[in-house]
Amino acid sequence: MQQIARSVALAFNNLPRPHRVMLGSLTVLTLAVAVWRPYVYHPESAPIVKVIELEKSEVRSLLPEASEPIDQAPQEDEAIPQDELDDKIGNESGVHEYVVSTGDTLSSVLNQYGIDMGDITQLAASDKELRNLKIGQQLSWTLTDDGDLQRLTWEMSRRETRTYDRTANGFKMSSELQQGDWVNSSLKGTVGSGFIASAKEAGLTSAEVSSVVKAMQLQMDFRKMKKGDKFAVLMSREMLDGKAEQSQLLGVRLSLDGKDYYAFRAEDGKFYDRSGTGLAKGFLRFPTSRQFRVSSNFNPRRLNPVTGRVAPHRGVDFAMPQGTPVLAVGDGEVVVAKRSGAAGYYVAIRHGRTYTTRYMHLRKLLVKPGQKVKRGDRVALSGNTGRSTGPHLHYEVWINQQAVNPLTAKLPRTEGLSGKDRTDYLAQVKEVMPQLRFD
Structure with a gap:
């Protein structure tokens, strides 16, 4: 047996080196196959089972809807x-x-x-x-x-x-x-302690003050009106049995620091300046420089798949890489810029008195409360903060304190009158202007 082993070893050593390497490799592979014993599954044997209990919150985190809180109302500190x-x-x-x-x-x-x-x-x-x-x-x-x-x-x-x-x-x-008679009423006054109180002292109702603020909201900030500033308003009121049943704002003039601001109502129900140019400034449709995939749509009736309760989704989620610049969709003032619970880092911008936009789950804030921003300004970088299971931007649009679908909402746009509409409007302005004198 030893002679056979020596003969095999001698023959192996006399082989060229490439042949020795190949033969050694085949030998190792043959031995490995010989000793390998694959596991055979026997269904009659008892399987090993491990049960993992998940909390409801953990179940929700596995669902597509979990990119945004689905069972939590906005926290008080997230309010505008x-x-x-x-x-x-x-x-x-x-x-x-x-x-x-x-x-x-x-x-x-x-x-x-x-x-x-x-x-x-x-x-x-x-x-x-x-x-x-x-x-x-x-x-x-x-x-x-x-x-x-x-x-x-x-x-x-x-x-x-x-x-x-x-x-x-x-x-x-x-x-x-209504069977009353419509009568034009010119009301004027000087600001004392504040515009609202002074306007009511001049004879405007709360609803009429509201209509004035809405008409002028994108031109000026009423909070900056101070003692001595002047205003003149032309209202058309329907009088029935000596009482005004309803009214409509026809024109308004405000003087702030010696500068005059005007707004006149056109036939289309919108307000324009003295030359027929629209007062509203256009909004961007999307809060980013390019459009990203919508991962969760606006749905005020969304049901929590676990509890079955209505948990509204008041905005739209855009899936995007962290660090994507988030833009202000319109001119306005930052009213919130902080970290806030489920919203994570969060920015809210007020555009006049009617429109508010909100941006949530941000990675970094680039603005501060009270800061003025222009359409297209960078306000934050997108992220994955707060209650979020993936990088995305939650974007909301509110009109008159009511959430609307950001993808379909009728947003302000820069516009003006032309042709016959403008000619008729300018004739109307010429008639209304003398009724807006301060003296």
């Missing part, structure tokens, strides 16, 4: 700071208003606020004339606690207002005709 103008000229609680403009339909107006298409269809069925909204008409509505449409009011003209109330079988329409 209020001021004197909000406290004293706010609309009736729960009432939302909208002035019809070019291209609007009943569906496009209500759907951007998240009102169910079923309600809109039933509403249109109750009055076919609702399919023919006209520029300048005003819609206002209230919602139930569940977010369903409760009542809609349509001011068709100065004379007629139609109201639609929810019933068990849809919506019931009622009509009210």
Whole structure:
């Protein structure tokens, strides 16, 4: 046996080196195959099972919806700071208003606020004339606690207002005709302790003060009006039995630090300056330089898949890499810039008195509260802070303190009158201007 082993070793050593390497490798591989014993599964043997219990919050974190809080109302410290103008000229609680403009339909107006298409269809069925909204008409509505449409009011003209109330079988329409006389009233005054108090002393109602602020909100900051500043307002009021039933702002002039600001109402219900240029400045549709994929849509009726309760998603989530520059969509003032619970690093910008935008889950803030920003300015870098399971930007748009769909909302745009509309408007301005004197 030893002679055989020596003969094999001698023969192996006499082989060229490449052959020795190849033969050694084959030998090792053969031995490995010989000793390998694969595991054979026997179904009759008891398997080893490990049960892992997940909390409800952990279950939610595995769902696609978990990119944004789905069972948590906005925290109080995430609310937009209020001021004197909000406290004293706010609309009736729960009432939302909208002035019809070019291209609007009943569906496009209500759907951007998240009102169910079923309600809109039933509403249109109750009055076919609702399919023919006209520029300048005003819609206002209230919602139930569940977010369903409760009542809609349509001011068709100065004379007629139609109201639609929810019933068990849809919506019931009622009509009210006003028979009063419309009279123009010129009111003027000087600011004392504040604009609101001074305007009311001059004879304006809370609703009329609100209409003045809304008309001028994108031109100037009413909080900067101080003692000695002047104002003049022309209201058209419907008088019935000696009382004003309703009113409409026709023109306003404000003098701040010796500089005059004007706004005049046109036939389309919007306000323009003395030359017919629109007062609203255009907004960007998206808060980034390019459009990113929408990972979660606006849904005021979103259900929590675990609890089954309504947990509204009041904005849109854009999936984007961390560090993406976040832009202000319009001119405004930063009212919030801080870290805030589930929202993470969070910025809120107020654009006049009507519009507010909010940006959440940011990585870095580039602005401070009270800072003025222009459309397109960088306000933050996107991130993954707060209650978030992946890098994204949560973006919200609020109109009159009501969340709307940022992708479909009718946002301000720079515009002006032209042609016959401008000619008629300038003739109207010429008639109204003398009624806005301070003396």
